[in-house]
Amino acid sequence: MDIMSSLGDGFLIALTWQNLGLAVLGCFLGTIMGALPGLGPSNGVAILIPLAFTLGLGATPSLILLTSVYYGAMYGGRISSILLGIPGDEPAMMTVLDGHPMAKAGRAGEALSLSGVASFVGAFLATWGLIFLAPQLVKFALLFGPAEYFALFALAFATLGGVSSTNQAKSAFAAMLGLGLAVVGVDTQTGVPRLTFGEVHLYDGLDFLVAIVGLFALSEVFIFLEHRHGEADADSKKIEVGRLTPSWAMLKYCTPTMLRTSVLGFVAGVLPGAGASLGSFISYSMEKKLVDKKGTFGTGDPRGVAAPEAGNNAAAGGALVPMLSLGVPGSGTTAVLLAVLLALNITPGPLLFQNNPDVVWGLIAALFIANIMLLLMNIPMVGLFTRVLMIPPRILMPIVAMVSFVGIYGISGSSFDLLVMIAFGVGGWVLRKLDVPLVPIILGTLLGNTMENNLRRAVTISNGDYMTLIDSPLSIGLWTVAIVGFILPIFVGKLVKGRMRARRDAEGSTSD
Amino acid sequence: MSDRIFGAFGLLLALFYAWATLQIEESFLSDEVGPKTFPLVIAVILGLSSAVIALRPDENPVWPPLSRLAEIGAAVVVMILYAEFLPEVGFVIATALAAAYLTWRLGTRPLQSLLVGVCTSVGIYVIFHLVLGLSLARGPLGF
Numbered sequence: 001m002d003i004m005s006s007l008g009d010g011f012l013i014a015l016t017w018q019n020l021g022l023a024v025l026g027c028f029l030g031t032i033m034g035a036l037p038g039l040g041p042s043n044g045v046a047i048l049i050p051l052a053f054t055l056g057l058g059a060t061p062s063l064i065l066l067t068s069v070y071y072g073a074m075y076g077g078r079i080s081s082i083l084l085g086i087p088g089d090e091p092a093m094m095t096v097l098d099g100h101p102m103a104k105a106g107r108a109g110e111a112l113s114l115s116g117v118a119s120f121v122g123a124f125l126a127t128w129g130l131i132f133l134a135p136q137l138v139k140f141a142l143l144f145g146p147a148e149y150f151a152l153f154a155l156a157f158a159t160l161g162g163v164s165s166t167n168q169a170k171s172a173f174a175a176m177l178g179l180g181l182a183v184v185g186v187d188t189q190t191g192v193p194r195l196t197f198g199e200v201h202l203y204d205g206l207d208f209l210v211a212i213v214g215l216f217a218l219s220e221v222f223i224f225l226e227h228r229h230g231e232a233d234a235d236s237k238k239i240e241v242g243r244l245t246p247s248w249a250m251l252k253y254c255t256p257t258m259l260r261t262s263v264l265g266f267v268a269g270v271l272p273g274a275g276a277s278l279g280s281f282i283s284y285s286m287e288k289k290l291v292d293k294k295g296t297f298g299t300g301d302p303r304g305v306a307a308p309e310a311g312n313n314a315a316a317g318g319a320l321v322p323m324l325s326l327g328v329p330g331s332g333t334t335a336v337l338l339a340v341l342l343a344l345n346i347t348p349g350p351l352l353f354q355n356n357p358d359v360v361w362g363l364i365a366a367l368f369i370a371n372i373m374l375l376l377m378n379i380p381m382v383g384l385f386t387r388v389l390m391i392p393p394r395i396l397m398p399i400v401a402m403v404s405f406v407g408i409y410g411i412s413g414s415s416f417d418l419l420v421m422i423a424f425g426v427g428g429w430v431l432r433k434l435d436v437p438l439v440p441i442i443l444g445t446l447l448g449n450t451m452e453n454n455l456r457r458a459v460t461i462s463n464g465d466y467m468t469l470i471d472s473p474l475s476i477g478l479w480t481v482a483i484v485g486f487i488l489p490i491f492v493g494k495l496v497k498g499r500m501r502a503r504r505d506a507e508g509s510t511s512d
Numbered sequence: 513m514s515d516r517i518f519g520a521f522g523l524l525l526a527l528f529y530a531w532a533t534l535q536i537e538e539s540f541l542s543d544e545v546g547p548k549t550f551p552l553v554i555a556v557i558l559g560l561s562s563a564v565i566a567l568r569p570d571e572n573p574v575w576p577p578l579s580r581l582a583e584i585g586a587a588v589v590v591m592i593l594y595a596e597f598l599p600e601v602g603f604v605i606a607t608a609l610a611a612a613y614l615t616w617r618l619g620t621r622p623l624q625s626l627l628v629g630v631c632t633s634v635g636i637y638v639i640f641h642l643v644l645g646l647s648l649a650r651g652p653l654g655f
Contacts, residue, residue, distance in 0.1 A: 054646045169564035173522060176558040180529055180551065187547040190539045194547055195532050221614070225584050226576045228619055394618035398611040399632050401591075405607075406636055409598065410646045418595035426588055433573045434518055456545040464544035 003131060010361030013060060014369055022057075022065040023366055027373045030072020032388050035080050036396065040089030041073035041276075041316075041333040042439075043216040047400065049209055049340055050407025059344045059359050064366040066340055067320075070333055071123060071367065074276065074316045075374050078115045078309055079385050083108060091276035091312040094284040098297060098304030105300050109382075114246040114302055115309040116378040118258050120371060122310035125262040126269065126317025127367045130324075133270065134353075134360075137325040141350040146458035147469050151478035153451040156328040159272045159485035160440050168490050170436045178444015179451070181206055188449065189456060201416045208339055208445045210408055210417050214424025215438050216336070217404045222429040224397045245379070246302075254306040257287050265311035269318020272330050272485075276315040283311025317367070324348055324360060327450075332439040339446055514573060519566025526559035583617060590614070602651015603641075608633035 013019070026048075033044035045066050052062035077092030082099035095115060102111040144152065157175040184195045185205025196202040261283035268279035287307040288297045297304045319330035320337075327349035329335040341348050346356060353360055378385075408421050428438055455469075462468035470476055533551040576584075594610040612629025616622060640646040 051640075051644075051646075055644055167565070167570055169561045169568070172557060172561040173565065176554050176561065180554045180558065183551045183554070187536075190542050190547050192537055192539050192547055194536050194551065195529075197532075222584055222587070225587050225614075225617060226580050228580075228583075228617075394615055394620050395628055395632075397618060398614035398628070399636075401614060402607050402611050402632055402636055405591075405594065405598075405610075406603075406640055406646070406648065409649065410640070413647070413649075415595045415598060418598070419592065422588060422591045422595065425591075426584075429584070433575070434514060435570060435573065452550040455550060456543055460544045 003135065006357060006361045007131065007365065009358070010363075010365035011368075013358055013362035014064065014365035019061055019064050019362075019366065020369070022061055023068045023370050023373060026065045026068025027072040027370055027377055030069035030074075031076035031079075031374070031377065031385055032072075033069070034073035034076025034078075034092070035088050035385050035389060036076075036391070037080050037084070037086045037088055037393075039073075039220070039400070040077065041070050041091075042336050043220055043400075044073045045069050045333055045336045045340075046212045046216040047403055047407065049336070049343070050213065050404075050411050052340070053209075053343065054407070054410035059341075059346055059356070060362040060366075062340060062344065063337075063359065063363050064370075066337060067363060067367060068370040068373075070337065071313070071316065071370050072374060073333075074123070074313050075116065075119045075378055076385065077312075078119070079112065079382065080389055082111045082115065082305070083386055083389065091280050091315070092308075093277070094280045094308035094312075095305060097284070097308075098299070098301050101298070101300035102302070102305065107300070110246050110250070110302070111305050112382050113379050114250060114254065115305050116375060116382070117246065117251065118254070118306040118309040119313040119378075120375040121258045122262045122265055122313035122315075123317055123371050123374075124368075125259075126266045126314040127364065127371065129266045129270075129314075130317055130321050130367075131364060134321050134325045137321060138350045138353050141326050143474065144350075145472075146454040146461065147471060148475045148478060149454040150451060150458060150469060151475040151482065152326065152328060153447055153454070155478050155482035155485065156272055156443065156447070157440060158482040160437075160443060167435065168486060170434070171440050172486075174431070174436050174438065175440035175444050178441040178446075179448040180444070181211065181441075182208075182445045182448020183452070188453065201414070205449075206420065206445065207412065207417060208442070209343060209411065210421045211424050211445050212336055212339055212442055213404045213408055214421040215428035215441065217400055218421060218425025219428030219432060219438075221397050221401045222425060223432070224393055226429075250302055254303050257291065257303045257306050258310040260290075261287060261307045261311040262314040265314030266318040268311070269315030269330055270321045272322060272328065276312040276319065276331060276333075279315025279318070280308035280312035284308045320367075324352060324363075325350065327352075328447075329443065332442070335439055335443050335446065339442070342446060513569070514575070515569030516566050519562045519564075519569070522562025522565060523559055526555050526562055529558060530555035587614065587617065598649045600651065602653055603648040604633050604637050605651060605653075606649070607636060 029048070030044060033039045034041065048066060048069055052065055057065065073089065074091065077088035078095045078099065080086050080088040081092045081095040082103050085096055085100035087093035087096055099111045099115065102108065160171065184202055186193050186203050193203055264283050264286060265279035268282060269276065284304065284307050287303060291303060319334045323329040323334040323338055327347065329338045338348060346352065346359060405418060408417050431438060458468055459466060470479060530552060533548055533555060536547055538546060590610055590613050594606055598606045608629045611632040612626045615628045616625035620628060637648065641648050
């Protein structure tokens with residue numbers, strides 16, 4: 001059992017006091033961020049990245065901190081869904097449907113603890129899935145040459161917009177915007193400056209961390225300024241939490257649902273471009289079709305709480321598979337995590353498993369630990385988290401803005417980067433108004449250079465013959481999937497997205 | 513209508529991008545592809561997608577009224593001033609002012625927002641600088 005011994009090594013790495021402390025901190029902060037409407041996993045992680053850097057943490061500890069935040073936010077999203085009927089983040093929107101009615105019926109405590117258990121089951125199974133699937137994908141990825149990688153990146157961009165946008169032209173626009181920004185700076189192969197317009201600050205290229213924090217965190221502040229909903233929605237509604245433990249009978253009743261939706265959510269997470277929102281959506285829809293014989297879904301059926309929560313947490317784990325093994329993230333938050341890896345000078349992909357096994361397995365072990373911590377934290381301490389919801393956004397949002405500024409300034413110490421971040425914040429706000437997805441922009445700035453290098457390497461190897469890009473069956477296959485993945489959502493995507501839209505509040509949030 | 517303007521803007525952006533790419537001076541030592549090909553491909557796809565956006569626009573988003581836009585504009589100005597003056601006046605003062613402004617504009621009473629601003633600033637200073645040891649901008653007063 002090769003995998004088991006690697007996992008054991010991983011636990012040795014993760015079980016130091018520092019790492020455990022970081023995991024506790026990350027889980028706690030993550031749950032709070034997930035619970036607060038307006039802050040989700042992607043902007044939560046984005047705000048904390050600069051912090052991880054300026055603290056001078058090594059690769060494994062920073063990843064442990066940030067993935068704990070990621071998993072924590074996935075758990076936390078359900079709290080405001082259930083108590084307030086407002087999703088804390090996009091993946092938690094399906095939980096509103098049955099969770100909020102349960103809370104109104106005085107069963108909020110049960111709904112919270114049941115969804116905590118469901119989140120645990122989903123995330124736990126998905127982590128096992130990650131352990132077994134990622135190494136297989138790595139073996140496959142070792143067959144890739146530069147041409148195949150180029151095709152793989154194209155595939156990632158073509159499919160990423162798929163579900164997150166109704167308009168494929170807009171997701172293509174976003175991807176190109178991101179790639180275009182990545183080009184800025186001195187060309188690594190020939191040393192000529194490109195698109196810098198003589199500005200010395202741009203020679204190193206745009207720092208993608210600046211872009212991420214601006215697009216995700218700062219644009220949220222502008223959204224709040226626009227609507228000026230500075231008051232917490234929690235003030236008026238007082239909800240009885242009730243008993244905090246689910247009965248065994250209820251757990252048993254929901255177990256088949258949790259198992260099925262965990263598997264489904266995991267698969268949705270692994271597929272590029274789907275992510276946790278889709279995971280929870282199809283989990284809920286499938287369970288409704290499968291077990292809702294009496295039409296109780298939507299009126300406070302516990303299975304309707306368990307299904308989306310297991311689904312979205314499983315998807316969160318699943319999205320880590322392509323990110324770690326191929327270097328191509330499956331969702332917005334994993335794109336942000338990819339930024340962390342790149343900034344730490346670690347290239348994800350098949351070589352990560354060979355060169356930095358300590359990072360990979362330490363991370364996986366940390367996921368298990370974080371998961372157990374989250375379960376322990378989320379059942380008895382849920383009362384504490386519900387109190388956090390009382391902080392009004394009018395106080396919270398300035399803190400978010402200031403922490404973003406501190407983080408970016410801490411990395412570079414230059415006002416120029418702050419100005420660039422503000423520009424990204426405003427741009428992000430406009431693009432969100434126009435319904436242009438932000439995730440492809442981030443992915444473009446992250447992967448742009450690698451994508452171009454692979455293109456140039458492939459063509460150089462074949463002495464300038466561009467046909468080499470579609471030479472092998474593997475790359476032809478990848479291109480086919482890319483094209484189908486781009487065209488199909490034009491017909492199918494509207495349907496799915498329309499249904500998802502119809503069911504949730506107009507509450508704006510960056511996709512997971 | 514918004515999308516038509518957006519698409520037109522995207523087209524201009526693509527043209528500008530292509531023009532800027534063509535200005536790149538190639539070095540005599542270049543690989544087969546060169547530094548221009550990739551950005552040119554980007555410009556083409558950018559232009560195509562902008563054209564599609566302009567020709568087949570989505571529904572108009574709900575734009576905020578002018579007063580709200582001015583609000584956002586003012587916040588942007590405050591942030592820019594913050595970025596410019598941060599190294600000069602030091603972290604604590606700049607942050608307290610900027611945070612107080614934002615809380616005020618989000619609907620806190622003036623005096624209370626000053627208090628919130630100071631608390632935010634000092635809180636961040638204590639946690640990030642004194643506890644975590646992050647180097648923040650140091651003003652003439654030493655903080």
